[in-house]
Amino acid sequence: MEPTTGSTTLTREQRDSYLRDLNEESLPALMRSTWTWDDRALRRRLSELLTGLTAVDRLRAGKVECPRPVLDAAEARVLASAGEFVAEVLGPRLLADAGNPFRAQLLPLVRATGELTAEAARAIDTLAVDVTGQVIERDEELSGILPEDTWEAKAFGPKATGLARVAYSAGYTLSRTDYFPAAGLGAQAFTVAGSPTDDSVDLRRCTLAAAEKTGSWDPALVRTRAKATDTGWQLTGEKWFVPGAETAEKIFVVARNIGGPSLYLVDRNAPGVTVERLDSLDDVRPLARIVFESTPAVLIGHEGAGGRIMNRTVDRATTVLAAEQMGIVDRALKCLSKALPSADDSESWRSYTKKLADLEVIRAGATALWYRAVELQSGDDLDAAAAAAAMAHIGCSNAVRQVALRLTAVADDLDAADVTTIVTRARGTDLLLGGPALAHERLLERLGI
Known part of the structure; x- marks a missing residue:
């Protein structure tokens, strides 16, 4: 230059x-x-x-x-x-x-x-000038939620694109299907762990308990303890903000043993497990606190690998959430197009379409970041995939925040239930894994900066 x-x-x-x-x-x-x-x-x-x-x-x-x-x-x-x-x-x-x-x-x-x-x-x-005609009316091939008897096959399939489609569809249709605890978290942790000691887990009915009361996904802050016994392991401690805990049959848990954080598998009905539903923002997808008191557990993967598992799982989970966020964004843009003022009021119409155009620019960049994250997740370059996932989460979270704010501003002209659900889902997908502040530091860490 x-x-x-x-x-x-x-x-x-x-x-x-x-x-x-x-x-x-x-x-x-x-x-x-x-x-x-x-x-x-x-x-x-x-x-x-x-x-x-x-x-x-x-x-x-x-x-x-x-x-x-x-x-x-x-x-x-x-x-x-x-x-x-x-x-x-x-x-x-x-x-x-x-x-x-x-x-x-x-x-x-x-x-x-x-x-x-x-x-x-x-x-x-x-x-x-033509944002509602050429931008909002885009192709919606992914927008139909997959039938209840087939979405699990896509969500737990070998390709990241299958889960991305399920997540986008869930976002666009504001589906009550809670795919994320099992497909976006539990199954991802299980896959990242590798060489599991128990290959009979029904991943369709599981979740991951990693964060504790701080809400952080930093492995260094894991305080739940794992103790070796004559018959296996026992866990003692508590996990917070766990999605899907009430319906899960198996719970993957990150706990610390002498070798460091490690991944364990616990039966939902095992002795010493207490699940407490938290007062959650999204009643459809509530979060829970789980207490473990000398609970029997099975080690998954290798001792001390929990830090790597947590980090890689976050990378995969944020890519999944980015897909749902883009579904929410496209649904919100459709809703916003319905609140378009009459062209007879040229000043209001012009102001409104400029706001839609602004959101469309944000949407395009976020979509590009999401596509890149899905593409790299399917490859072998784990470092590049990790950075791409962090960027996708930042870009897609910003996009979903912006459309939620715009929806709130014109809520009186829209379906109240849709607005409430979109705003709630926007908050949930943005904050579940730590929120914007941690997302930005996570990206710099993934880039080695």
């Missing part, structure tokens, strides 16, 4: 250069050059920026079909965001040359921030 004069417009070559060279290596290096590396707010901005750059890269590669104004708006926005990030990191070093090695390269981007913001707004204006 070569410095230019004081122009506020970037050439196509400069844009391509910035989109290519602003990445998980150059941006952390920029922060380290200014002693801002430990700034938590900037670290979150870094995570958001890396996620946005990846989404735009996928859109530019044609991984998601979208109208040209969507791509134009997404590209201009992420470059403008990058310019603001650079300015905040450089601080006074941007105002005058003090020897920072990044200033000359990045100054043109910062100068162009205002024009890029205006460019994104113009693209949104263009998209708003």
Whole structure:
């Protein structure tokens, strides 16, 4: 990237250069050059920026079909965001040359921030003209929930795409089918563990108990203890925020033994198991507290592998949740299109369609991140899959939050039950595995930053 004069417009070559060279290596290096590396707010901005750059890269590669104004708006926005990030990191070093090695390269981007913001707004204006005709009326091949007698075959099949379809369908139809505890958590932990000592588990009736009262999925915070006995293992402790505990027949539990966190299997009706339903936001999908008191358990996989199992399971589970979130987003956009003001009120109509267009840009980027996570989950590069899963969770959680907020703003014109369910599901999928703050740190950790 070569410095230019004081122009506020970037050439196509400069844009391509910035989109290519602003990445998980150059941006952390920029922060380290200014002693801002430990700034938590900037670290979150870094995570958001890396996620946005990846989404735009996928859109530019044609991984998601979208109208040209969507791509134009997404590209201009992420470059403008990058310019603001650079300015905040450089601080006074941007105002005058003090020897920072990044200033000359990045100054043109910062100068162009205002024009890029205006460019994104113009693209949104263009998209708003026909957003309800060409965007909201998209193909909905995945939107029909699979029949109750066949969805389990897809959810527990060998391909990640089958479970992704079930999750998207559950999100779009606001289904009461609680597929996630077994297919999204329990079965994923079982698969990640490998070499199980008990291969007779009915994975269709299981769940995973990993988090404790802090709600964290950090293996270092596991306090539930596992004690070796003459006949196997016994667990003592408690788990919180466990989905599907009331209907599960088997419970996978992460507990700590002398070798570290490990994965165990417990029968739901075993001695010493107490399941307490918590006062949950979603009554259809309640969470539970489970207490174990010298409960007999079977070790799954290897001792001390619980940390790896928890991390990999979170990566897989967030990819599943991303699918449900995108189903919810598409359902919400359909609902929002029904509340479109009359074209006779041109000012209200224009304002409303611009908001829909804005959501469509967010939706396209999130979809691209979700597709990438599913694709990489089916491959052999576990590190790339982990980072892709974290980005998908960030992008799709943001998308579902944004549509939920917009729905709430126009709730009086929509079906109240749909709005309530969408908002509730949006919260649940966003917060179950720790929420936005942990999601951003999880991404940086997965990228080795």
